Structures are given as structure tokens and as C-alpha cells.
Amino acid sequence: MTPEQTSETSGRLAVGTGVDHREVAMRLLPEREGNPHPHLVWLGGYRSDMTGTKAVELASHAAGLGTGCVRFDYSGHGASGGAFVDGTISRWLEETLAVVTHARKHLGTRRMILVGSSMGGWLALRLAQELRRSGQGSDIAGMVLIAPAPDFTSELIEPNLTDAERASLSERGYFEEPTPYGPDPNVYTLKLIEDGRLNRVLDGVIDLGCPIHVLQGMEDPDVPYTHAIRLMEHLSCDDAVLTLIRDGDHRLSRPEDIEKLKEAVSHLLNAA
Template identity: 75%
Template sequence: MNKDDPAESGIERLMVGEGAAERAIAMRIDRPGSENRLPHVVWLGGYRSDMTGTKAAELARRAVELGTGCIRFDYSGHGASGGQFVEGTISRWLEEALAVMDHARSTLGTQRMLLVGSSMGGWIALRAIEELRKRGEGGRVGAMVLIAPAPDFTSELVEPNLTDAERNSLAERGFFEEPTPYGPDANIYTRALIEDGRANRVLEGLIDTGCPVHILQGMNDPDVPFTHAVRLMEHLAGDDAVLTLIRDGDHRLSRPQDIAKMLETVSSLATAVS
């Protein structure tokens, strides 16, 4: 790490995986105040996004204002982390998210977390609480805020809309590319990602998070229809779940008014579960 590089300033790295699968995960950790009683905030970004985005940065600033800790990180193949993007799967990125959460507990004394998952990060958050509950550690998550969540997006939103050309590309090349309005590079979807996505489905029964869940969803979202969030709510029937639909909101929900709603929701939940 070059500490003279502004982009690297404040980055900590965590090694995840073994042997050829080992990769360095880049994190930014804001330590809590000495008297903090609020849950620490953990940011789980979306597909091909990184921890320097507007929502992540504003969330970290709000955590500092509240006096609590905030952990941001990049999945492998994203942002400042190591690893190849085309090797990424939900299971791989979930492993990294859990490793970061465990690292936060061992280094910061984090006892409770407030998970904030954006798009694919919402799927990762739901799988993370599932894995933590299997360990008997579900109580570590005090609340969740899901922003335009995309659980099961590979099987629910990608596979049903594949063209013949994309199916052929998956079969022959192991991936296909799709143009995206969010950057100059096309999105890449691999056969491994899609097959692994099926093994990580959450929309198949009751999702028992054991904590309050608040979903923020734009009704003008071209990538994850708001009906997907409504369906997720049906699977969260046993929880203290709230869905806020933003009539003119898009997928990113990064306008000032959207950011304000996110920060208001996080602040309110953090205080309520402290």
C-alpha cells in the first residue's frame, strides 16, 4: 500500500480465503466514540459499485456525527480490493462480508451492527444474517436498511430476460456482457455467478432476520422493479418490516432528498435498537 497515494489513505486490508483463492479486501473503518452505545454501521455495496460512492460516503459521515463506528469495504474485483471481478459470486462476496464483520468485532469490539445494503448488497445482507443465525450469532445484527434491494437478482431479474445470443455466450464463453448506463464498461455476468446465485436464493420462504428491516425503493427504478421490493416484504412477514416507496426515485437513490431519507432512516433505527 502506498500511503502517499490519496486514494489509499485510510484504507486497511483484510486477507480472505486460502491458497489461490486468497484476496486482499480493502476497508475503511471509522472508529466509534468512547461512550458509544449505538450499533456500528456496515455498508454493503451493489454490483460493480465501491465504497467511495455518494451513499457510502454520506453514511460514514452520519456515523461519525452519531459517534458510532462505520465499516465500508470493497468486494473482491471491486474498487481498491484485490481479486478478479469475473471470479466473483454471491458466495464469494458473502464470505468477504462476513469476514469484514468478524474483523470489526475483533478489532473494534463491535457487538451489534446495523447493516445497510444497496442493490446486490441487500441480497448479501439477507444472506449474512442467515449465516450469522446459523452460527447462533443473529443477535449481532440490530437492524437492516435495504436500498433498492436485489435479492435473487440473477435468477429473478437476469435469467428470465436473457436473449438467445446471451444464452449462447454463457454456454460457449462462460459469460455475457450487457451495456449499462452507470459507466463506460459493460456489465459482465458469468455462468458461475448465475449458477451460484441459484444456491443463494432467499425468496423461497419466510426470511427470519430477527431484527427491524426498513426498505427504501424507487418506483422509477429501471433495474429492480418496485414490485420486487413488495415481494421481498411478503417474505419478511414475520419481522418488523417497513417499505418506503419513493414515487420518482430511480435505482441509485443518490439525489439529495434520497440521501436525506437514507440518513434519517439509519439514524432513527440506530437510536431505536441501541
């Protein structure tokens, strides 16, 4: 995305008070005059940030189409403040709601398409539920979920804990797990796991009232494609599409994967 394409600005948003105060880093791309499309909102994955390939490509796609785009880092991620180990789904959802509210005020964002990757898919679903509860559900024009990981703490982590990991959670309040995505291990806290149970979405029908497109790799070592199929079974909307990518991994950041992402986003934009 070149300077000629965009007037994207960076900023920081204060969330919480007292010991819960943290600053969330974000980048806001305003729409071009006359833009008919909803804005795009990026929700990243666990330990990812808004400078990743998919996030940057999404912002570039928005700039090319002339629509607005919002991307940000959860606390403890990327350029945002706060400690990663303090993070929970509820905490990161609070930040997501704060960023969306800020974007409405400063970008004029009303209708939006949520683009959530991995854990960001879970947060997109929870954000939509919270907006529906407050009477703002119609503001969600659609969702594109990339290797979505709703309820991953209770569905994918807890059932597979080793005795050593359970002991570490009990004694230290966290356990570590090697990851192929960087030199530092993933850290999963007891706080995150307990809070995850309070944010489950796969316990019943997920009624969001908007079209949804799920992109899922069948060679994903972190979120099995059967998890995406299970999500589809819980969605109530008729306009729900699942694209299985035979050789796709968890990141889905290859050029051909990015093209599928752009196609899915463009389809929802044109249909909104």
C-alpha cells in the same frame, strides 16, 4: 467527512488461500467513547465501491453520531484485489463475513445495522442468515436496504436472457450488457448465475429477527419496485417498513434520497 470529524483508517484483509487468496480493501471508523449505538456496516452493490455517494454519506452520518462504521469493497471491486469475473454471491459473502469478524476484533463491533444497496441488500440478508445459523443473529440490530436485489440472478437476469446471451453463457461462460452507469459493460458469468441459485432467499419465509426498512424507487429501471414488495411478503418480522419513492431511480443518491437513508438509519439506531 472532515479529518476533524473522524479517525477512519484504511486497511486490507486477506481472505481465502491458494488460488482463492485475495485482499479486500476496507475503511474502519471507530466509535467515540460512550457511544450507545450499534455500528453501521455498508454493503455495496454490483460493480459499486465504498467511495460512492451513499457509502461516504453513511460514514459521515456515523461520524456525526459518534458510532462506528465499516465499509469495504468486494473482491474485483474498487480498491480490492481479485478478478471481478471470479466473483460470486458465495465468494462475496465469505468476504463480508471476514470483514465483520475483523471489525469485531479491531473495532469492538458487536451489534450492527446492515446497510445494503442493490446486490448488497441480498448479501445483507444472507449475512444475517449465516449469523443466525451460528447463534449470532442477535448481533444484527436492524437493516436498511436500498433498492434491494435479492436473487437478482435467477429472478431478474435469467428470465430475460436473449438467445444471444444464452449462447454466450454456454460458449464463453459469460455475457456482457451495456450499462448507463459507466463506459464498461456489465459482465455476468455462468459461475455467478449458478451460484446465485444456491443463495436464494425468496423461496420461503425470511426470518431475521430484526427491524428492516426498505427504500425503493418506483422509477428504478434495474430492480422494479414490485421486487421490493415481493421481498416484504417473504419477511417474517412485523417491524418491516417499505418506503416507495415515486420519482426515485436505482441509485437513490440524490440529496433528498440521502436524507431518507439517514432518517431510516437514525430511526433504527435510536430504537436499538
